[in-house]
Amino acid sequence: GQQVQQSPSSLVLQEGENAELQCNFSSTATQLQWFYQSPGGSLVSLLSNPSGTKHTGRLTSTTVTKERRSSLHISSSQTTDSGTYLCAIGTGGADRLTFGKGTQLIIQP
Amino acid sequence: EAAVTQSPRNKVAVTGGKVTLSCNQTNNHNNMYWYRQDTGHGLRLIHYSYGAGSTEKGDIPDGYKASRPSQENFSLILELATPSQTSVYFCASGDRAAYEQYFGPGTRLTVL
Numbered sequence: 001g002q003q004v005q006q007s008p009s010s011l012v013l014q015e016g017e018n019a020e021l022q023c024n025f026s027s028t029a030t031q032l033q034w035f036y037q038s039p040g041g042s043l044v045s046l047l048s049n050p051s052g053t054k055h056t057g058r059l060t061s062t063t064v065t066k067e068r069r070s071s072l073h074i075s076s077s078q079t080t081d082s083g084t085y086l087c088a089i090g091t092g093g094a095d096r097l098t099f100g101k102g103t104q105l106i107i108q109p
Numbered sequence: 110e111a112a113v114t115q116s117p118r119n120k121v122a123v124t125g126g127k128v129t130l131s132c133n134q135t136n137n138h139n140n141m142y143w144y145r146q147d148t149g150h151g152l153r154l155i156h157y158s159y160g161a162g163s164t165e166k167g168d169i170p171d172g173y174k175a176s177r178p179s180q181e182n183f184s185l186i187l188e189l190a191t192p193s194q195t196s197v198y199f200c201a202s203g204d205r206a207a208y209e210q211y212f213g214p215g216t217r218l219t220v221l
Contacts, residue, residue, distance in 0.1 A: 101151040
């Protein structure tokens with residue numbers, strides 16, 4: 001089956017530093033979605049980026065489909081960015097997503 | 110803003126009992142999903158649906174049934190709950206055109 005590997009598994013930064021999160025997957029993805037899971041557990045969609053580069057606020061995602069990898073860059077990190085970031089891919093008709101295990105991001109003041 | 114709600118938010122059940130988790134969405138999305146999240150496993154797909162009356166097995170369907178009586182509602186049913194089904198359950202709705210999914214707040218289920 002499809003596999004989604006995220007790295008690093010955890011990352012500790014000081015407020016103001018930039019964060020770079022990686023997602024590698026085993027199958028060609030027709031869909032790729034990044035999620036944020038708060039420490040309280042709620043899941044929020046950050047952006048959908050199956051190919052190319054996409055920006056929203058302080059977030060930039062770059063997906064290189066042929067190389068089966070995607071990155072999420074968070075600029076000028078804030079303590080409120082702390083949480084777990086999940087990468088999920090869909091293949092074929094993309095009605096189903098396969099999730100990675102996430103990167104836990106801790107931003108210290 | 111898209112909205113997916115789940116009830117109950119917390120549930121304690123006894124082994125062998127029946128548990129029904131409910132999900133409602135106001136996004137008018139055709140697709141709906143049930144996942145469970147466990148430490149070390151991440152999010153895993155249990156059942157999903159393409160629309161009212163349809164249910165499909167996901168990656169870990171054993172021990173679970175699903176019901177989609179309407180566009181808005183999708184239920185997950187544990188006929189005979191076991192302690193191994195203790196987990197956090199998330200419902201999501203999906204936009205087929207954009208291939209994006211939107212999640213509910215989760216239900217914490219403890220089976221004693």
